[in-house]
Amino acid sequence: MHETAALRRLLIVDPCDDCHRLLPGLESAGWDVHSCSLDLALEHRCDLGLLRLQESHLRHPDAVKDMIKRSNTEWIAVLNAEQLRMQNVGDFVCEWFFDFHTLPFDVSRVLVTLGRAFGMARLRGKGTAPINDQEHELLGDSRPILELRKLLGKLAPTESPVLIRGESGTGKELVARTLHRQSQRCEMPFIAINCGAIPEHLIQSELFGHEKGAFTGAHQRKVGRIEAAHGGTLFLDEIGDLPLELQANLLRFLQEKHIERVGGSQPIPVDVRVLAATHVDLEKAIEQGRFREDLYYRLNVLQVVTAPLRDRHGDLSMLANHFSHFYSLETGRRPRSFSDHALAAMGRHNWPGNVRELANRVRRGLVLAEGRQIEAQDLGLHVMEQEEQPLGTLEDYKHRAERQALCDVLVRHSNNMSIAAKVLGVSRPTFYRLLHKHQIR
Ligand SMILES: Nc1ncnc2c1ncn2[C@@H]1O[C@H](COP(=O)(O)OP(=O)(O)OP(=O)(O)O)[C@@H](O)[C@H]1O
Ligand SMILES: [Mg+2]
Known part of the structure; x- marks a missing residue:
């Protein structure tokens, strides 16, 4: 009995007071409950997630989508009735969540939904281990795909940055993973960052990490994603969405090959191969002053274009x-x-x-x-x-x-x-x- 309870881990993201009031009922029904903020959700292993959708999530849904995509878990949305009536919210919730609950909670209904979602997650092999990326291969035998595979075979062993361009859904991330898998760094980490999905005020510390006490709320030292990729490959997805200020910091890192954590004073050497992807026209972004030309040349040493279907x-x-x-x-x-x-x-x-x-x-x-x-x-x-x-x-x-x-x-x-x-x-x-x-x- 105890063993089963320990396996049913529920993560509540951005909980509100109503969520806290649910806790005793959930725990007595055998759920091991943890909670955290959206930006830390991927650091917790869980079998199921409950996300209290806030206005900010609805205004910038990309951060939520990115987290759900990467979490490999079923998610249940919690929102109030007015939010559900807002334009596009219904579609967003239906597309990305297993189910939803409006406030105030009906505890017995919540328990039924959690049970169903847990069963479904199990059935889909979700919530247990992350998806095995080895299974995802670039499929196809059309000429563009044959040429792409040949090109990747040549580019993978080099240490050069690669800029991957192509429309949405054409396999840019798959290309990045393939380059990593076929490189000498394949045993080391592959760290992907979606530059468009991280809230602007968090990107600096997300990329570079921070020292304890660097700012209000920095209770612990945090290793940034760049440092986490040491020895491996850093994949900067949607690079065109990186704010200008961060572009300058990234450029400095690419030139000097070391980082400084926010609030830190020691340069830390980091060895990564950088891959970047974009579906926007970076040349136009440069003309409009939204993307740094010097960063563009740093990243665009080799280029791969994924063909639309x-x-x-x-x-x-x-x-x-x-x-x-x-x-x-x-x-x-x-x-x-x-x-x-x-x-x-x-x-x-x-x-x-x-x-x-x-x-x-x-x-x-x-x-x-x-x-x-x-x-x-x-x-x-x-x-x-x-x-x-x-x-x-x-x-x-x-x-x-x-x-x-x-x-x-x-x-x-x-x-x-x-x-x-x-x-x-x-x-x-x-x-x-x-x-x-x-x-x-
Ligand atoms: N050639 C392919 N063979 C098999 N699966 C593919 C292929 N191309 C894309 N996919 C699959 O399609 C989905 C979308 O691919 P991916 O996330 O790599 O695209 P993307 O270009 O990064 O899209 P976006 O710009 O929206 O982030 C993934 O599930 C991926 O595994
Ligand atoms: Mg992508």
Whole structure:
């Protein structure tokens, strides 16, 4: 009995008075409860989290999203009824949380939700150990992915900084992890920092650490993320969001290779390889005075660009099947294949959220699918009616039809170009020429 109780660890983030009043009930139901502020949440191991959403979290939800993404735990939101009525809050809560409770608490309901969330976290293998990143590989056999893999093989062993650019969800973090895994530093830490997700007043101490007593609330010495990466790789995600003042400090560190903790006077030598990623146009940010040119040149020694999914439709079916298998383990549903309509709808879709969008749609599809296969509706994709298509010239129609044919055939036969060409009734060279013309591969 005691053992089971010790396993059910609940973390309450940014608790309010109502949360404190819950404690006796939770503890007598066997929960081992700890609490902390949002910025320290990832330092606690827990099986389940309860987050008291404050106005500041709702105004800057990226910090919450980042924490949830990295925590590998189910989260329950606590908010008051007015907050729930605020614009976009409902969508945010539904997307990122297992469930929510409004204040004041109904203790017995909270206990039921915690039990369900705990069961679900267990089922998904969450809350026990962090996700094994080794499992996540850069998949795909389209030309951009083959070229990317080749390039990473060359860049990984070097010590140079690499700037990773690409739209959201195209695999920038995956590229950074791959570079680390294939480098000589692979046995040492890989530390990722999302520069856009840490509240501005905390970034300095988050990156550089602080000494005890450096400022009000600094009760203990804290090792910063840069120092924690010593010997390994430091991944500065969304570098374009780093405030200018911190850009100067980061540049100094990159030049001098040592840091000073906030409130400290001793320089501490730190050896890291720096990788940075951005989905914003840094050149434009430089023009507008939002990004330092000297820092840009320091980080942009080597560059990797991740291609959007719409330019490599040939990878769609492989990735979709991969996610169907992956999420079947997580959701406990059997992996399903995709119906012809679903494949056609995927081929037509523009994928603004790239691979992350595909992964989310497949996960949703797997959960919703009632039949033998996943249908377009299960993926939340629209089966387009003829009359909804925008009108255009005859040339536009021909162009669209040609592109559609290529996408459709690639979704089915991405691993055999000869068959794909044959199905369309063209020679292999013509097929490749058309792929090139439509920038599909
Ligand atoms: N080629 C790929 N093969 C397998 N999984 C991929 C691939 N590209 C991306 N993913 C998966 O898609 C998701 C999004 O990738 P990632 O977080 O690396 O993208 P990102 O470019 O950093 O996005 P953002 O700009 O939104 O942070 C992750 O789950 C990642 O594992
Ligand atoms: Mg990212």
